[in-house]
């Protein structure tokens with residue numbers, strides 16, 4: 001059988017994980033890479049032993065090749081253009097998270113997906129964590145009853161990235177999109193991704209902009225902290241906060257309050273140098289209920305993730321979806337709402353008031 005031919009757009013840090021995952025899949029071969037930094041794609045491919053693969057300095061040249069699919073591993077502000085061009089040229093796309101920077105971009109990506117009939121999946125690998133799946137199963141089982149309030153986010157005490165992540169021109173958004181999109185996905189996915197209606201938000205960057213905290217402080221112009229109150233269709237509200245840096249060990253656990261029971265997911269990483277980190281992992285889980293009128297607290301044992309890493313599982317599932325003619329494993333119909341919230345948070349921060357989230361029909 002002919003192998004699926006894969007191209008990598010953006011050959012920076014995370015592209016290494018994509019190529020390593022593709023290399024473990026016998027049905028595919030990575031045949032090209034593109035990066036706007038001259039020589040970067042060639043060096044990247046050679047470093048991975050892909051000396052036969054073609055290197056480009058413009059993603060549109062790569063897309064002229066006969067390829068089945070691409071991974072879009074560029075920084076956030078070029079996710080949309082690279083994804084839309086790839087879909088328009090008939091390629092399936094695995095785009096890294098966050099989906100984009102603005103809602104408008106995300107909408108255009110979905111329009112291109114629909115028009116092309118190709119797969120567009122967004123790279124939220126925590127969905128492949130068995131404990132993340134268990135959280136969804138618990139919530140979906142109905143044991144909590146109606147979930148009316150969710151508090152989520154957590155954050156790092158001191159864990160600011162650098163380079164393309166801290167510049168508006170390349171990242172578009174800071175902690176909010178980098179790790180905030182994961183905590184939003186965790187809770188929205190658990191409750192079935194209801195439509196977001198309004199958001200009132202705050203963001204700041206008291207750490208990244210100070211040389212004593214960040215070596216690239218003079219270049220730092222994105223958020224390192226954000227908080228928001230989000231109203232969803234059906235009446236659930238999300239109290240969300242995220243940080244790359246703060247004078248606190250944790251912003252608290254993720255909690256779901258339901259009419260019949262409550263669920264707490266503790267942040268993993270407390271006590272680590274990036275203390276209180278919430279990067280898509282799961283800490284201990286507890287269920288709170290009244291049993292015969294008694295307040296009970298049940299520790300739900302965490303499961304072991306066996307086999308390939310969750311990152312490898314995400315890439316494998318993308319390939320399987322292509323081979324088996326299945327829909328996108330992590331669909332844009334859901335992640336569009338994640339992006340709409342991030343977009344709403346940015347607009348609310350800029351205007352200093354609550355804003356409506358209006359998602360156009362696509």
Ligand SMILES: NC(=O)c1ccc[n+]([C@@H]2O[C@H](COP(=O)([O-])OP(=O)(O)OC[C@H]3O[C@@H](n4cnc5c(N)ncnc54)[C@H](O)[C@@H]3O)[C@@H](O)[C@H]2O)c1
Nearest residue numbers: 010012013014034035036059073074075076078096097164
């Ligand atoms: N899923 C995960 O666990 C995970 C982890 C890290 C990063 N990411 C995401 O992956 C993306 C990239 O992160 P990174 O750490 O690799 O950043 P990076 O800055 O190391 O790499 C991005 C690369 O894209 C290139 N690029 C930008 N626009 C381009 C274009 N139009 N055509 C070709 N190349 C282009 C840049 O030159 C750079 O080399 C980000 O969106 C980030 O949020 C995901």
